[in-house]
Amino acid sequence: MAENTTTLAAVASEEDAAGQENFDRLIAEDSRIEPRDWMPPAYRKSLTRQVSQHAHSEIIGMQPEANWITRAPSLKRKAILMAKVQDEAGHGLYLYSAAETLGTPRDVLNDQLLQGKAKYSSIFNYPARTWADMGAIGWLVDGAAICNQVPLCRASYGPYGRAMVRICKEESFHQRQGWEILYSLSHGTPEQKQMAQDAVNRFYGPALQMFGPPDEDSPNSKQSMAWKVKRFSNDELRQRFVDMIVPQAEALGLTLPDPDLKWNEERGHYDFGELDWDEFMSVIKGGGPMNVQRMARRVQAHEDGAWVREAAAAYARRQAEQNQPAKTQLIGA
Amino acid sequence: MTENTSTSNAWPLWEVFVRASRGLSHVHAGSLHAPDATMALRNARDLYTRRNEGTSVWVVPAEAIAASDPDSKGGFFESAQGKSYRHATYYQQSEGVPHL
Numbered sequence: 001m002a003e004n005t006t007t008l009a010a011v012a013s014e015e016d017a018a019g020q021e022n023f024d025r026l027i028a029e030d031s032r033i034e035p036r037d038w039m040p041p042a043y044r045k046s047l048t049r050q051v052s053q054h055a056h057s058e059i060i061g062m063q064p065e066a067n068w069i070t071r072a073p074s075l076k077r078k079a080i081l082m083a084k085v086q087d088e089a090g091h092g093l094y095l096y097s098a099a100e101t102l103g104t105p106r107d108v109l110n111d112q113l114l115q116g117k118a119k120y121s122s123i124f125n126y127p128a129r130t131w132a133d134m135g136a137i138g139w140l141v142d143g144a145a146i147c148n149q150v151p152l153c154r155a156s157y158g159p160y161g162r163a164m165v166r167i168c169k170e171e172s173f174h175q176r177q178g179w180e181i182l183y184s185l186s187h188g189t190p191e192q193k194q195m196a197q198d199a200v201n202r203f204y205g206p207a208l209q210m211f212g213p214p215d216e217d218s219p220n221s222k223q224s225m226a227w228k229v230k231r232f233s234n235d236e237l238r239q240r241f242v243d244m245i246v247p248q249a250e251a252l253g254l255t256l257p258d259p260d261l262k263w264n265e266e267r268g269h270y271d272f273g274e275l276d277w278d279e280f281m282s283v284i285k286g287g288g289p290m291n292v293q294r295m296a297r298r299v300q301a302h303e304d305g306a307w308v309r310e311a312a313a314a315y316a317r318r319q320a321e322q323n324q325p326a327k328t329q330l331i332g333a
Numbered sequence: 334m335t336e337n338t339s340t341s342n343a344w345p346l347w348e349v350f351v352r353a354s355r356g357l358s359h360v361h362a363g364s365l366h367a368p369d370a371t372m373a374l375r376n377a378r379d380l381y382t383r384r385n386e387g388t389s390v391w392v393v394p395a396e397a398i399a400a401s402d403p404d405s406k407g408g409f410f411e412s413a414q415g416k417s418y419r420h421a422t423y424y425q426q427s428e429g430v431p432h433l
Contacts, residue, residue: 019404036403083383090380097364100346106366107343163363170384309368313344316368331391332359 027228032158035101043227046220047157048102049118050229055095056113057121060294062088064128064137073131077181081134084174091167098159114299122280123206125288132185132192132199138178140200140207140245146171147241148211151231160229179248186253193253200249201257208272209280211238217277242270345394347373351381352389359391367392 019038026033033039062085069085072078100106112118123141128134149171152164185196212218212234224230232240242261249256260273283291344366350359362381367373373392382390401409417423427433 034403036400038404086379086383090383093365093380094363100364105343166363309344312368312372316344316372319369 027156030228031156032161033156034158042223044102046224046227047160047229048099048104050224051095051099051102051157051160051163052104052109052112053119053121055092055099055109056118057124058088058092058095059113060120060124060298062092063294063297064124064126064290065134067128068131068134071131072134080177084138084177087170087174091163091170094163094166095160098157098163101159102157110302114295114302116295119284121210122283122288123210124294125283125290126202126206127290129202130195130199132182132195133203135178135181135185135196136199136203138174138176139182139248140178140203141210142171142174142178143245143248144207144210144241146175147237147244151237152229154228154231156228179252182252182254196252197254200254204257205275205279206283208238208241209275209277211235211241213277213280239269242272246270344368345396347377347392348395348398349373349377349381350391350393351377351387353386354388359389362386364395365392 016038020040023033023037023039023043026037033043065081065088066085069078069081072081096106096109099109109118113120128137146168149164149168153161153168155161155164182196182200185192187193212221215221215233215235218234221230221233225233246256246261258273260271262271264271282288286292345368346364347367347370348364349362351362352359362377365373365376365380367376370392374390377390377392378387381387413419
């Protein structure tokens, strides 16, 4: 260790060496890194990317569901869907706040999304074709998200972990409401049941791909696990998810579109088939059915909101100029 | 709280504190951007109390918060260290004596 410190000091300042030592100790103790702590530049950069892309995913993720608000089959379903889409916006904002604590301002993060420089989860580049897709998205997409996010509640970066705690609490509502949509349809007419089955068939593969490429093709995972941001590998989480959804599909009376899916007594897990990773890479690179529309919609929403942002800022400026010093008032202890 | 909040024309950053119910302190919930205090309060309500998480909300301009320096925590909090006699558990003689 002494030797190590000497080597570090040779390239980094004394302050950085002390910072690194403190950082390594906190990670080893399974403690948390907080915004004003010293952290390695690579940790800051990697987390900024991860947390902001997570935020972008929540924001873009509003679109496939917002698409069905006006066509929800009942007033109750519409109210529920609006609450869910509002939650997605909220999740995006929690995560942008967490990302900003790493030092990159909000408008810079936002520009990265609008200019197509930042990625978001490729699952949202698939269309929501039928009402049953609202069910499949809630059950499978939000279900996969929960599976991924529960371990992130213990991520070493404090603000990220705290945002994830809040998000996970809310996501469980999303997953259950999605499952219930599918349950209603699968217990309805044969046509409704077929619609539910079609939606599951379309979202099963993409949902499993939400955990990222197989471990051997995921070069960044190792560093992320060493930093205790990521706690389980992509394949571990994917397996966990498959094991969870098989009985849930049975309870729905629906099947999962995978001929290789079967219980493996020896492993104590379900085996499942190879996923279409060529399609995954193509969607990530912009070739998915909805990439262009999702981005166009986001840019348009941002531009359409410009006058609101400007008016609010102008109003705040004028109020600040006219404002009398506020009366001091004790509001609590 | 961020290290760098000064951007061109972005709305300022506010820190949000929520009182979960009467009798409890306000606790830091997160942060948000808003042009002024009124909007910050409304946004805080929409963002942090969608499920009855609060009965009261404070918003504070992030730049108004003075914070201790994490790098000097050893020195800054030193005076409380090694003073176990400030805790009831330090006093052992009364062990077994009722109501003490």
